[in-house]
Amino acid sequence: MKKKNTLRKLIAVTTIALLILGSLAGCGSEPADTENPTEIASISPTAVSNASFRTLDEIKESGKVVIGVFSDKAPFGYVDENGEYQGYDVYFAERIAQDLGVAVEYVSTDPASRVEYVATGKVDIILANFTVTEERAQQVDFALPYMKVMLGVVSPDDALITSVEELNGKTLIVVKGTTAETFFEKNYPDVELQKYDEYADAYNALLDGRGDAFSTDNTEVLAWALSNPGFTVGIDALGNADTIAPAVQKGNTTLLDWLNGEIEALGGENFFHADYEATLAPVYGEAADPDSLVVEGGIVE
């Protein structure tokens, strides 16, 4: 009796082992059909060491451009209720794909991992509200800008913060990897920062009162304050005017040149104003002037 029992167990163990082998085989074939398309990059001869980008011709040949966008930062990059990517950045991304004559594949990125995505060639272009900074320019190549922003600080109406000095000793919510984080660390060390990985978390923190104020790009906080009564943007233009531009991997000159040409050409048809009307205007309404945000043809006056 006892022996029979152990035999049963042995059979069970063998079955499990076989199942595992089966799943291993299944796993081996998986990368081919997963969402991530960049395996092609490792085949190209440039894949040695860091340079793993795809050139313009390689992208056109593959029939697909991989663009990193935000998926939870309305109205710049978000996913609507049907699972489709939408927003100001996505509107531009669609046009890029159309003019390249290829399909577009979106990769959902977070602020802190944007540089890594493009530096490792996991995406061809980053179009995720990416502010141009010197540090980032050492790691990626920025194309011409298509938008400009300054920092804004939003806080509850009953404890409104209207100047940076008022922030001293208070808790300011920021998102990791954004310009707000570096700006306050460098210029206002007395402001206590509370950092979050994702925008959704940061906004919830502000709503719950875990911090006194939240700072990120002024466009972003203006839009948010409009739809969240009880919160106001007390500081709407802080720091230097930063520009927002697409980024490609360092040294990917063919793609960079193409993007620059594209942005210049689109200036001729006031493309980004149309983009603003389609994606940002419904959200900002009267709160913002398109010319204070949109950059046409890559020229910041």
Place this chain on the structure above:
Amino acid sequence: MPDSGINVLFLGKNFLRLLEGLWVTMRISLIAVILSIPLGILFGMFMTLKNPITRTLSRVYLEFIRIMPQLVLLFIAYFGVTRAFGWNLSAELSAVLVFTLWGTAEMGDLVRGALISIPKHQYDSAAALGMTKAQTFVFIIVPQTMRRLIPLTINLTTRMIKTTSLVVLIGITEVLKVGKQIIDANRFDYPTAALWVYGVIFALYFLACWPISSLAKKLEQRWR
């Protein structure tokens, strides 16, 4: 309430998207669990070897995996490997790899604990009955260890399912990220959506983990 957040769940394909996200979560964690259990059993046996070299090796591996936050391991597997060697692992493969490495280490330590908890007289009695070392292991030690391992393994499995929410940082849209996307896309029209969406995610995680723990309960009863 005109803007009741519950409506968000029924907009477009939102609910379906949450379920798809749950499927991604479950796929990654279950593949990792299924790989981790046998590998962990082997690793646990390897850890109990008396050889000082294997001991050091297994100790280093275990401590490395245990000390490193899973997020760091994910970044190393997804971005670091590409930077260093130019190998481009897909996000899902990196996630499965990291969770398998982690699960193997944790499972190995559980197996080691279970193995050394078997009293020495069990070995001695088996030897007295004339059993070989292999026989002792297969017929005496393994069955007893298995029983001790079930609750611990279930604990590890549910922990792995929940920890997979980290994979969003290497671009995999799993259930929690879908929830955040829904909350964000509707934050202008439905500011109260967060509560409902997170509530549904809570229920989904519960539904995913509960069958596993009831299965474990059944197994425990049967093998008593």
